[in-house]
């Protein structure tokens with residue numbers, strides 16, 4: 165009976181059944197774990213077939229174990245049948261599993277043949293349903309043997325020509341052992357031994373497959389850990405790429421990361437430019453690496469290449485952002501940055517830093533004369549000149565601030581005498597006569613930061629600029645910002661602030677100086693003179709006029725004088741003369757401002773005095789003066805004779821009065837002084853202008869002026885400027901005052917040579 169039915173389950177000791185069930189549980193549980201662990205992921209074919217194979221073994225052992233607990237009958241038959249089929253399936257599965265492990269020949273025909281045989285065996289069992297042991301007959305046995313032979317043949321064909329790994333060897337040996345036990349179970353005559361062998365034959369292969377799965381699990385864990393490390397290293401390098409400044413240091417970092425993660429100290433790296441701003445990076449090692457590791461190295465290399473390209477682009481952008489396109493010198497931003505760096509370093513090293521500020525004189529005019537291109541050419545020559553001066557000296561840095569302004573920053577600056585020599589050589593070294601007749605010159609200012617000063621690049625720049633401005637103003641060509649200049653600048657700043665406050669608080673008062681008839685000494689007119697009431701001290705225009713002109717504060721001061729003069733007209737009932745500055749004339753809405761200050765009536769009692777130099781400078785103001793004149797105001801040329809107005813131009817200017825400057829009146833006793841006054845009188849006669857002599861201080865001067873034919877005079881001898889005037893006539897506010905207005909025009913002979921005394925026709929006179 166045993167010889168006919170070699171693979172049937174038989175009666176075995178309880179411990180064998182326990183071993184069967186325990187192993188079934190172990191292998192089955194392990195399969196379940198693997199399945200749960202893999203869920204949703206694709207695994208290698210070998211691992212998947214190994215799982216199916218293990219599941220088959222677990223079921224096989226389970227069927228065998230349960231068999232021991234059943235009595236003969238349909239259930240036992242079913243278990244027997246299942247066991248037989250699972251044995252068949254085990255044989256069959258050996259074919260695709262071996263192929264998956266060993267990559268052998270195609271399995272299609274092998275599987276078809278084995279499957280057909282197994283189906284035939286199952287059919288044989290089916291056709292003998294009445295016999296409970298029908299499946300155990302020789303047909304089934306033959307089928308199983310045949311399928312086993314086919315599987316063994318495939319395995320031999322598959323792994324025969326190959327070098328088998330240690331795990332593969334373990335599997336082959338375990339498979340051979342299992343097959344040997346199964347074969348022995350069919351051959352051994354002793355029924356109990358045979359049953360034990362049939363019960364336990366699949367255990368060696370089950371354990372081998374379990375070992376294989378465990379090894380795979382460890383491998384997968386190692387790979388997962390390595391992936392994790394690689395991901396971290398890649399992220400670290402990507403972050404570092406944002407902070408690194410150059411590609412070489414980043415490449416070094418990438419190499420260190422790769423060496424640490426792959427535990428390969430032989431890894432090296434290279435970074436090569438392949439075109440403009442394009443790079444290729446390689447990380448390589450003589451050691452063989454897995455595909456995953458190679459991908460990791462490529463990822464690191466790509467980060468380095470991308471960063472190198474970005475650095476190249478950024479540095480190009482920075483070069484553009486920090487360079488002046490015309491002269492290719494560092495621009496203002498670069499100078500600011502450099503100056504701050506240098507000052508901070510000097511603060512630590514306790515060294516001096518000097519800033520040399522250079523500005524072309526009259527460059528605007530140069531541009532106007534020679535065009536922008538001519539101007540550009542000069543700027544480039546200045547840049548070359550300065551560049552030549554600092555070449556090879558690491559402590560000197562030259563830059564262009566903009567327009568015609570250049571600076572040289574000198575770290576570890578020398579002593580003041582050397583700085584003066586440097587400033588002088590900068591000034592004298594650049595005399596550009598290449599375009600036009602007038603040479604372009606540089607004005608140079610030098611300021612120095614010394615240890616202990618506050619680190620303030622703006623202040624240093626301001627001081628150097630101030631020194632340069634002073635050099636320009638004084639026409640000395642160069643100037644060092646020293647204590648004296650600092651004191652002057654501070655004083656000027658305070659003065660300016662006080663002037664601003666005085667204007668805001670309306671501390672300017674009009675004082676009136678009479679202009680009288682030289683013969684009768686009758687007051688014909690008064691001139692409003694501005695006085696600054698500086699906390700009880702009266703300041704004359706000579707104390708503040710320059711600052712007021714420079715700051716533009718002369719505009720509100722002038723407007724205030726007009727307003728006060730208008731009030732004085734009402735109060736004193738006498739024509740007034742008011743000074744008008746060039747700045748006022750240059751205001752875009754000058755006419756509106758004058759109207760707002762004066763009002764729109766009594767223009768005929770207003771004389772506007774403009775200095776000769778202002779008149780020359782403000783040629784475009786001629787239409788404005790004509791407009792004012794059309795309203796009835798008279799225009800007087802103040803300080804006449806001191807400017808350079810061409811006498812021929814006088815006839816074309818809208819002028820009514822010439823005021824002879826006090827310098828000529830002072831010299832009236834001399835032949836030269838008398839002849840100048842005579843010339844002015846002749847000129848005025850030719851052009852039909854009135855004449856007023858200013859600055860009459862002595863009676864002899866008055867007598868001479870009268871002799872020369874001057875009809876109107878003004879000066880301290882004839883009346884000092886005062887806030888009020890002893891004027892004849894009613895006081896404002898009395899009933900008669902309004903009734904008697906307005907004054908009639910003065911003078912009565914507005915044009916033509918002065919043949920008779922000019923008279924003020926005053927209603928009350």
Ligand SMILES: Nc1nc2c(ncn2[C@@H]2O[C@H](COP(=O)(O)OP(=O)(O)OP(=O)(O)O)[C@@H](O)[C@H]2O)c(=O)[nH]1
Nearest residue numbers: 523524525526527528529531536539540566567568
């Ligand atoms: N050709 C040229 N001119 C420029 C450039 N940048 C600015 N400018 C002109 O340079 C002139 C600078 O004038 P300023 O320095 O203010 O005046 P300036 O005539 O030199 O007067 P001072 O400095 O008081 O002597 C302006 O007219 C600008 O229009 C440039 O790149 N090329």
